[in-house]
Amino acid sequence: MRYLLLIILGLSCVQPTKAQNDFCSIRNTSFNAGETITLKVFYNLGKMYVGAGEATFTCALERFANRDVYHVTGDGKTYRAYDWVFKVRDKYESFIDTATMQPLKFLRNVSEGGYKIYNNVVFNQAAHQAVSTNGTFTVPPCVQDVVSAIYYARNIDFGRYNVGDKIPFAMFLDDEVYNIYIRYLGTEEINTKFGKFRAIKFKPLLIKGTIFEGGEKMTVWVSDDANKIPLRIESPISVGNIIVDMIGYGNLRHPFTSLLKK
16 A cells, blocks of 8 residues: 555656755645545456555644644555455654645554554754654755655646656655656546546656566556646556556545546
């Protein structure tokens, strides 16, 4: 289930660009507190895709460190019928400053096939520090965590970019800083389990790991409207392929105008 929350993870040596200079000035125009998004994972078994699990993202408005924050939670789990193969119970949380869209705290509590990780990170953005369960680390200005990065990406103005452009930013994960990017691929219409949509298409450059191969092999589609919610993710994994489709939503900030046919 890790791939649901790392849909925009990447690893690159990107030189500063206009997008990098604008990194700290992004503001939220795509979502509100109260929003929920549910995604379903389909795993390829030969010529058919079988539902294996779900992830739900929720957003609440709270206070942290005397600031208004979006408390975003991502809960992922396999269905019980698949627990015997690879049981997943993951929870990721990010506390994002509503004024700056920068994370102030990040929690990671995952259990995947017996492999467990817990990490609590508090960001001091002014001092460029991340204080995690494992120590204190220097981070670049306006660094993101893995969950806040998804909500940051939803506020990118893709209309400013040409097809093929890289859009870089920095992220802190597992006590390391990654300079990552997504490559904008334009717009198209797609058919998903939920319906037919106008969509924005891009590819993240993934970090090579136990689930993913490295490189630009994952494709992501988000709604081509003001909400920019994830609609579909396709990717090869270490064994087979997956499709992740949006199957439910609630309390969107804007009309869901990209939905063409349900």
